Amino acid sequence: MSWKTPPRGYHHGNLKEALMRAALDLIAEKGPGGFTFAEAARSAGVSPAAPYRHFRDRDELLASVALRGFGQFETALTQAWDNGRPHPFTAFERLGRAYLAFARTEPAYYSAMFEAGVPLDANPELREAGERAFAVLRTAAEALIASTPLKARPPALMLALHVWALAHGIASLFGRGDAARRALPMTAEELLEAGVLVYLRGLGMENFGSPPS
Amino acid sequence: MSWKTPPRGYHHGNLKEALMRAALDLIAEKGPGGFTFAEAARSAGVSPAAPYRHFRDRDELLASVALRGFGQFETALTQAWDNGRPHPFTAFERLGRAYLAFARTEPAYYSAMFEAGVPLDANPELREAGERAFAVLRTAAEALIASTPLKARPPALMLALHVWALAHGIASLFGRGDAARRALPMTAEELLEAGVLVYLRGLGMENFGSPPS
DNA sequence: TGTACATCAGTGAACGCGCGTTCACTGATGTAC
DNA sequence: TGTACATCAGTGAACGCGCGTTCACTGATGTAC
Numbered sequence: 001m002s003w004k005t006p007p008r009g010y011h012h013g014n015l016k017e018a019l020m021r022a023a024l025d026l027i028a029e030k031g032p033g034g035f036t037f038a039e040a041a042r043s044a045g046v047s048p049a050a051p052y053r054h055f056r057d058r059d060e061l062l063a064s065v066a067l068r069g070f071g072q073f074e075t076a077l078t079q080a081w082d083n084g085r086p087h088p089f090t091a092f093e094r095l096g097r098a099y100l101a102f103a104r105t106e107p108a109y110y111s112a113m114f115e116a117g118v119p120l121d122a123n124p125e126l127r128e129a130g131e132r133a134f135a136v137l138r139t140a141a142e143a144l145i146a147s148t149p150l151k152a153r154p155p156a157l158m159l160a161l162h163v164w165a166l167a168h169g170i171a172s173l174f175g176r177g178d179a180a181r182r183a184l185p186m187t188a189e190e191l192l193e194a195g196v197l198v199y200l201r202g203l204g205m206e207n208f209g210s211p212p213s
Numbered sequence: 214m215s216w217k218t219p220p221r222g223y224h225h226g227n228l229k230e231a232l233m234r235a236a237l238d239l240i241a242e243k244g245p246g247g248f249t250f251a252e253a254a255r256s257a258g259v260s261p262a263a264p265y266r267h268f269r270d271r272d273e274l275l276a277s278v279a280l281r282g283f284g285q286f287e288t289a290l291t292q293a294w295d296n297g298r299p300h301p302f303t304a305f306e307r308l309g310r311a312y313l314a315f316a317r318t319e320p321a322y323y324s325a326m327f328e329a330g331v332p333l334d335a336n337p338e339l340r341e342a343g344e345r346a347f348a349v350l351r352t353a354a355e356a357l358i359a360s361t362p363l364k365a366r367p368p369a370l371m372l373a374l375h376v377w378a379l380a381h382g383i384a385s386l387f388g389r390g391d392a393a394r395r396a397l398p399m400t401a402e403e404l405l406e407a408g409v410l411v412y413l414r415g416l417g418m419e420n421f422g423s424p425p426s
Numbered sequence: 427t428g429t430a431c432a433t434c435a436g437t438g439a440a441c442g443c444g445c446g447t448t449c450a451c452t453g454a455t456g457t458a459c
Numbered sequence: 460t461g462t463a464c465a466t467c468a469g470t471g472a473a474c475g476c477g478c479g480t481t482c483a484c485t486g487a488t489g490t491a492c
Contacts, residue, residue, distance in 0.1 A: 011454060011468055031330055033246035038445055047470050052447075054468090114385075115328070117244055134395075154411075157398065162379070162408040169382025172327075182347075185370065195375045198367075199408070202415030224435055224487060251478055260437050265480075267435095 016054040018044040023065050028108035032116035037061065063118050063126055069109030070129035076102050077136040088144040089205070095140055096167060096192050103171035104188070110171065137164055150204045159203070166195050229267040231257040236278050241321035245329035250274065276331050276339055282322030283342035289315050290349040301357040302418070308353055309380060309405050316384035317401070323384065350377055363417045372416070379408050 012018065022043040026035040037058040041048045055061040080098030084091045103110045112118070113130070120127045141160040145153055174188045184191065225231065235256040239248040250271040254261045268274040293311030297304045316323045325331070326343070333340045354376070355369040387401045397404065 013468095015468080033330075036445065037447095048445085049447080049449090049471080050469055058446080117246075158404070158407060161397070161404060162411070165382030165386055165404070165408070166375070166379050167382070168386055169378030169380070172385060173378055173381055184374070191371070191374060191378070194371060195378070195412070198375070198415035199412050200415065202411035202413065226435095228435080249478065250480095261478085262438080262480080262482090263436055271479080 012044070012046060012050070015044060015046060015050060018046075019051055019054060019061060020065055020068065023061055024108040024112075027065070027111050027116075032062070032111045035062075059118070062112060062116055063123055065109070066112040066116065066118050067126050067129050069106070069113045070126070070133050072106070072109065073102055073113065074129070074133040074136055077133060081136060081140050084140065084143045084147070088140070088147040089200075092140055092144050092200075093193060093196065095137070096163065096196050097189055099167040100171055100175060100189050100192055103175045107176050114168065115172075134160070134164065144200075144205075148205050152204070154203050162199060163196060166199070167192055170195075225257070225259060225263070228257060228259060228263060231259075232264055232267060232274060233278055233281070236274055237321040237325075240278070240324050240329075245275070245324045248275075272331070275325060275329055276336055278322070279325040279329065279331050280339050280342050282319070282326045283339070283346050285319070285322065286315055286326065287342070287346040287349060290346060294349060294353050297353070297356045297360070301353070301360040302413075305353055305357050305413075306406060306409065308350070309376065309409050310402050312380040313384055313388060313402050313405055316388045320389050327381065328385075347373070347377065357413075357418075361418050365417070367416050375412060376409060379412070380405055383408075 019040050022040040023035060025043070026039060037051055037055075038048045040061065041051050044050075051061070055064065076098050077095060080094045081091050082094070118126065120130065138156060138160040141163070142156040145156055145159065170188050170192050174182060174184055174191065186194075232253050235253040236248060238256070239252060250264055250268075251261045253274065254264050257263075264274070268277065289311050290308060293307045294304050295307070331339065333343065351369060351373040354373040358366055358369055358372065383401050383405050387395060387397055387404065399407075
C-alpha cells in the first residue's frame with residue numbers, strides 16, 4: 001500500500017518484528033507450507049542473510065509466530081470468558097464465539113499454531129503457551145459445571161476437550177472463507193453455538209443464563 | 214525391505230500405482246507439504262521425467278491420492294454404518310469409531326483429503342467424492358433421527374455436521390500418535406464416543422440400542 | 427508364423443529457479459574516558 | 460564535548476542443492492497383414 005516507504009538507514013530498527021509480520025502475511029496467503037525464509041526477508045526489504053541475526057532458521061521464526069499466536073489466543077479467550085460474568089453459561093457461549101472469531105480473523109496465527117506441524121516436543125515454551133490457552137477453556141468448563149445444579153457432574157477436562165475439538169473441527173472444516181469449503185446453511189458461529197447448546201443439554205444443563213421465556 | 218527388487222524391464226508396468234503408493238508413504242513420513250514429485254519418482258525407482266507420463270503435475274498426483282482416499286473413506290463408513298443394523302443408535306456409534314479408525318490407520322490419506330489444501334473448486338470430481346463420503350454420515354443421521362421418538366426432530370444436516378466436526382476435531386488434535394500431541398486421559402475413540410453420546414442425549418435421544426440395564 | 431510398423435512408457439541429460447546458508451565485509455550505534 | 464573503539468545489524472556475493480520441467484531419444488509392446 002505505501003509506495004513511499006518510510007526512509008530507513010542501514011539498520012532496519014525493527015527487523016525481528018517486520019519478519020514476523022511478513023511471515024504472517026505469507027502464511028495467510030499461501031498456507032503454512034508455502035512460506036520461505038528468503039521471501040520473508042525480501043518482503044521485509046532486507047537481504048536474505050539478515051534474518052539470521054534474529055532467528056536461527058525458518059523453524060524458529062515459525063515457532064515464534066505460533067508462540068505469539070497462542071499468547072493472543074489466550075488473551076482473546078480470557079477476555080471473552082471474563083471470569084464467567086454475568087453467568088458462566090452465557091460467558092461460555094461467548095468463549096466459543098471468540099474461538100471461532102480468532103480462527104477467522106487471524107487465520108495465519110491459527111495455521112501456525114495448529115496446522116504448521118511445529119514440533120511441540122522440541123519446544124517446551126510453545127507447548128506451555130498452548131497449555132495456557134487450553135487452560136482458559138478448562139477453567140471455564142470447571143466454573144460452568146460448578147455453577148450448575150447437576151445430577152452427575154461430568155469431568156471438566158472432558159467437557160473442555162469436547163468443546164475444543166468441536167470448535168477446532170468447525171474452524172478447520174468451515175471456518176475460513178478463503179478456502180473453497182462446503183457451503184453451509186448457517187454460519188460457523190451458529191453451528192458451534194447450536195452444537196455446544198445441544199451438548200450442554202446432554203450433560204443436564206439448561207440455559208440458565210438466558211432470560212426466562 | 215526387499216533388497217532384491219523384483220526384476221523389471223524397461224517398462225515399469227504399474228508405475229501409476231507405484232507413484233501413488235510412494236506419495237502415500239512420503240505424506241505419511243513428512244506431511245502433505247513435504248512430498249515432491251521428484252522424490253516419488255525416485256522411490257518408485259524411475260527417472261524424474263517418468264511421472265509425467267501419468268500425471269500432469271504434482272497437484273494431479275496429490276488429487277488422485279485424495280480421490281482414492283475419499284473412496285476408501287466412504288467404503289469404510291458405509292460398511293460401519295451397515296444400513297443402521299442392528300439399530301441406528303449402535304450403528305451410529307460404530308460409524309464414529311470407523312471415522313477415527315480411518316484417520317488413524319490411514320493418516321496419509323486423511324492428510325491428503327483434509328490437510329493438503331487441494332483446491333476443491335478446480336476439481337469437481339474430488340469434491341463429489343467428498344460429498345459422497347459426507348452423504349453416508351448424513352444418511353445415517355437421518356435414519357437415526359427417524360428411528361427415535363423425539364419431541365422435536367433436529368435437522369439431520371445439522372446433526373451430521375456436528376458429528377463430522379467433532380470427529381474431525383478429535384482426529385486432528387489427538388488422532389495421530391506420531392505427532393507429539395496432548396496426552397489424553399482416554400483414547401480418541403472413547404472421547405468421540407462420549408461426546409456423541411452426550412450430544413445425542415442433548416437432542417433427546419437415549420441409548421435405545423443398548424440392552425436395557 | 428513372420429515381419430514391418432505404430433504406439434507406448436520409459437531414459438538421461440540439461441535448463442533455470444529459488445532456497446538455505448556461509449562469509450568477509452561495512453555502516454551505524456553506543457559507550458568509556 | 461569530543462574522540463577512540465567495541466559492538467551490533469545489516470550487505471552482497473557466492474555456494475551447493477533439489478526441484479520441476481523439457482527434450483530428443485530408445486527399448487518394449489501390440490497389431491496389421
